[in-house]
Amino acid sequence: xxxxxxxxxxxxxxxxxxxxxxxxxxxxxxxxxxxxxxxxxxxxxxxxxxxxxxxxxxxxxxxxxxxxxxxxxxxxxxxxx
Numbered sequence: 001x002x003x004x005x006x007x008x009x010x011x012x013x014x015x016x017x018x019x020x021x022x023x024x025x026x027x028x029x030x031x032x033x034x035x036x037x038x039x040x041x042x043x044x045x046x047x048x049x050x051x052x053x054x055x056x057x058x059x060x061x062x063x064x065x066x067x068x069x070x071x072x073x074x075x076x077x078x079x080x081x
Contacts, residue, residue, distance in 0.1 A: 023057050041068040 026040045037058065044054040051069065055062040 019057055026058070038068050038072065041065055042072055045069060045072075 022044070026043070037060070040058055041054055044057060049057070051062045051065040054065045058065070
């Protein structure tokens with residue numbers, strides 16, 4: 001195994017652990033109702049995660065995440081007017 005391959009394996013392990021920690025923090029922070037899901041999507045999106053990554057962390061479909069993000073953008077646009 002080359003040094004680069006070993007580094008990639010270690011980075012993947014770290015990323016997996018971080019995903020678990022993020023999931024645990026989000027689940028303990030708010031109840032798991034629809035409003036809380038939207039808030040969690042908003043937080044993870046603000047952290048720079050993609051819809052597919054958010055979906056994986058929250059255990060929902062990427063389509064659901066995209067719908068929530070669309071709703072958040074519409075809500076934000078209304079507030080700016």
